[in-house]
Amino acid sequence: MRTFPAILVLLCLCVPMAAWSQVNNELITQASHNDTERAEQADPLNSPVWHYLRARFLGESPYQFDDRVVVSVPPFAEDPTQVPLLVDVSAIDEPLLRLVVWADLNPIQHIYSVESADRHLPRIAIRFKVQQATPVRAAVLTESGKWLVGGQYLEAAGGGCTAPSMANASPYWESHLGEIESRSFERAMNSGRSSQRYKVKIIHPMDTGLVSGIPEFYIQQLEVRRPDQAAILSMELSQPVSENPVFTFDMSSASVTAQDRYKLWMRDNNGNVFEQAL
Amino acid sequence: MAIKQAAGRFLGVICCLFWVSTVATASSLSYELTPRLIAKDTWLLQGKLEDFSRDNGANIVNTAFIVTSEGVVVIDSGPSKRYAQAFRSAIASVTDQPVTDVFITHHHPDHFLGNQAFSDVNIWALPTTGRLIAEQGNVFAENMYRLAGDWMRGTEVLMPNKPLEQTAMTIGDHRFRFLSLEGHTGADLAILDETTGTLFAGDLVFYQRALTTPHTPGIDQWLTDLDKLAALEVALIVPGHGPVDAKGKSIEQMRAYLVWLDKTLTQAAFEGLSMNEVMKIPTEPEFADIALTQYEFIRTVFHLYAGYEEAAF
Ligand SMILES: [Zn+2]
Numbered sequence: 040m041r042t043f044p045a046i047l048v049l050l051c052l053c054v055p056m057a058a059w060s061q062v063n064n065e066l067i068t069q070a071s072h073n074d075t076e077r078a079e080q081a082d083p084l085n086s087p088v089w090h091y092l093r094a095r096f097l098g099e100s101p102y103q104f105d106d107r108v109v110v111s112v113p114p115f116a117e118d119p120t121q122v123p124l125l126v127d128v129s130a131i132d133e134p135l136l137r138l139v140v141w142a143d144l145n146p147i148q149h150i151y152s153v154e155s156a157d158r159h160l161p162r163i164a165i166r167f168k169v170q171q172a173t174p175v176r177a178a179v180l181t182e183s184g185k186w187l188v189g190g191q192y193l194e195a196a197g198g199g200c201t202a203p204s205m206a207n208a209s210p211y212w213e214s215h216l217g218e219i220e221s222r223s224f225e226r227a228m229n230s231g232r233s234s235q236r237y238k239v240k241i242i243h244p245m246d247t248g249l250v251s252g253i254p255e256f257y258i259q260q261l262e263v264r265r266p267d268q269a270a271i272l273s274m275e276l277s278q279p280v281s282e283n284p285v286f287t288f289d290m291s292s293a294s295v296t297a298q299d300r301y302k303l304w305m306r307d308n309n310g311n312v313f314e315q316a317l
Numbered sequence: 318m319a320i321k322q323a324a325g326r327f328l329g330v331i332c333c334l335f336w337v338s339t340v341a342t343a344s345s346l347s348y349e350l351t352p353r354l355i356a357k358d359t360w361l362l363q364g365k366l367e368d369f370s371r372d373n374g375a376n377i378v379n380t381a382f383i384v385t386s387e388g389v390v391v392i393d394s395g396p397s398k399r400y401a402q403a404f405r406s407a408i409a410s411v412t413d414q415p416v417t418d419v420f421i422t423h424h425h426p427d428h429f430l431g432n433q434a435f436s437d438v439n440i441w442a443l444p445t446t447g448r449l450i451a452e453q454g455n456v457f458a459e460n461m462y463r464l465a466g467d468w469m470r471g472t473e474v475l476m477p478n479k480p481l482e483q484t485a486m487t488i489g490d491h492r493f494r495f496l497s498l499e500g501h502t503g504a505d506l507a508i509l510d511e512t513t514g515t516l517f518a519g520d521l522v523f524y525q526r527a528l529t530t531p532h533t534p535g536i537d538q539w540l541t542d543l544d545k546l547a548a549l550e551v552a553l554i555v556p557g558h559g560p561v562d563a564k565g566k567s568i569e570q571m572r573a574y575l576v577w578l579d580k581t582l583t584q585a586a587f588e589g590l591s592m593n594e595v596m597k598i599p600t601e602p603e604f605a606d607i608a609l610t611q612y613e614f615i616r617t618v619f620h621l622y623a624g625y626e627e628a629a630f
Contacts, residue, residue: 287589
């Protein structure tokens with residue numbers, strides 16, 4: 040990809056500074072009227088920007104931290120351009136309207152949001168880019184209008200010999216943009232029910248726009264559609280989703296019937312549309 | 318209030334960084350290198366079975382030297398300028414012979430960032446290793462400053478000055494054979510001192526310390542290289558990390574782990590596992606005594622799993 044890894048690493052030093060000043064300005068206006076009513080739950084991850092981001096992503100709706108919203112990230116970001124992130128809300132036994140996932144201290148915090156037609160959110164795994172150590176959050180909106188929030192702290196200090204791969208500097212994607220590979224797998228779920236896992240990879244640079252001279256260029260929308268074009272799953276993606284994204288969705292077998300032939304539909308911010316039968 | 322908290326935390330981080338470096342400066346950072354005779358004329362400086370840190374000054378690597386009749390031959394220069402200066406004092410403590418030649422086994426920072434202390438002698442490396450140091454050396458050095466702090470002070474990348482194209486060389490009363498291999502980084506030099514039967518395997522061999530994979534061209538390649546090393550007539554193996562081995566057990570351990578890795582990642586990809594799920598796979602009990610196995614396994618999943626996934630689509 041064109042976001043040269045070394046540059047990304049250097050960005051760790053400068054980009055978050057800009058993000059901080061922006062955060063602080065907005066906090067000044069908010070802090071005053073929030074302080075009184077927000078004696079409720081303390082953020083278990085102790086993030087300095089929790090209230091700011093909560094207000095931004097969840098609005099003023101009620102929320103609570105809930106262990107059933109499982110955010111799984113590795114203990115450290117060995118490759119900050121490809122950090123695996125799995126969100127599992129299958130332990131919540133009620134209809135869910137929307138899932139929002141973000142990283143508190145990324146310069147662009149939002150990673151993705153998702154809604155599903157049958158209000159059952161699949162287990163979703165993706166990879167994303169991280170600028171520095173940060174809490175990673177997922178929040179689901181229940182039918183009763185309450186957000187349930189889970190999170191995990193991601194260490195991004197790296198280890199020895201950790202310079203990211205230089206292969207990313209190759210212009211491979213230019214002639215392969217939008218090429219999709221997909222495969223499905225039968226999976227047994229913890230509950231004993233079985234599910235269908237779809238794994239999809241698409242060639243796309245997913246440029247953030249944060250590297251000077253390289254405009255943002257990323258997939259913004261993803262839908263899993265039925266043969267009649269109705270979307271059973273809709274995702275909004277943001278710039279932190281990794282280059283050449285790999286998505287894994289576990290759809291419960293209840294929503295997957297034999298005659299269904301799902302189609303994957305994606306659109307990037309330049310208006311390119313990519314489609315493939317699953 | 319939230320603002321103060323945020324700003325306070327941020328300042329805290331900055332102050333913390335300064336504090337660490339001040340403390341580090343105040344105490345004298347000393348590597349305490351004590352050479353140990355492991356074969357005739359052959360001395361080892363064994364590193365810790367740890368990851369880079371501000372406690373160990375990145376001294377996690379094995380370096381060695383051979384006192385020949387015409388000068389001292391050094392295998393790898395170590396992780397920092399300060400280390401390599403201590404290295405030269407350690408050499409001077411056992412011989413009056415001058416250092417004449419340094420061989421760099423590969424381009425990882427703990428093996429070549431001591432080059433500055435050897436700027437007056439031949440520094441040999443495979444041509445590809447030289448190219449890789451030119452490309453990635455500065456990024457590695459920055460990373461090492463971050464991980465090891467003030468131990469790194471004054472350390473800069475110094476390029477090897479002699480491309481190694483020979484496959485053998487006689488220095489004084491020692492005859493050296495060179496194997497140009499690839500499994501660990503794409504350019505890995507193994508050095509056999511035929512005079513003593515000592516094999517300096519570089520990071521092609523780790524022993525009792527989990528192997529690292531950030532630049533491996535693939536497990537297949539690495540296994541092929543191990544076959545080549547196993548076929549040599551050898552009395553003692555000096556791994557890049559971990560204790561010396563006179564029985565070939567280090568190569569067996571490497572093989573067993575690499576085969577397990579390959580099988581585990583292949584099967585995981587075939588079953589459609591996500592990276593997060595693979596990282597949670599426990600490593601086999603037979604590898605329990607190897608330092609840092611679960612940690613390095615997670616790193617390896619980062620490095621290699623996408624390739625296995627790709628093959629399973
Ligand atoms: Zn190495």
